[in-house]
Amino acid sequence: VLKSLRTRHVKGKSLGFMVLILVGYISGLIGKIVIALSTGEFQIVTLLYPLNGLFVAIDISLYLKYRHRTIR
Numbered sequence: 001v002l003k004s005l006r007t008r009h010v011k012g013k014s015l016g017f018m019v020l021i022l023v024g025y026i027s028g029l030i031g032k033i034v035i036a037l038s039t040g041e042f043q044i045v046t047l048l049y050p051l052n053g054l055f056v057a058i059d060i061s062l063y064l065k066y067r068h069r070t071i072r
Contacts, residue, residue, distance in 0.1 A: 001055055004062040009069055018060050025053035 029049035036042045
């Protein structure tokens with residue numbers, strides 16, 4: 001995210017891969033919530049899923065914003 005913000009280029013990034021990673025974080029979060037509801041035990045690592053998903057979502061939005069720029 002920081003590199004994209006600084007350079008305003010997204011060379012070397014793949015939108016499909018970032019979407020796949022975001023879907024993985026969403027699925028993992030849903031899985032952790034289902035486990036917590038069924039066992040009654042909350043795992044602290046569950047808090048990292050939305051945080052990481054947020055960073056990937058920001059990176060996707062930067063990709064969509066800067067995808068048409070070319071490096072000169």
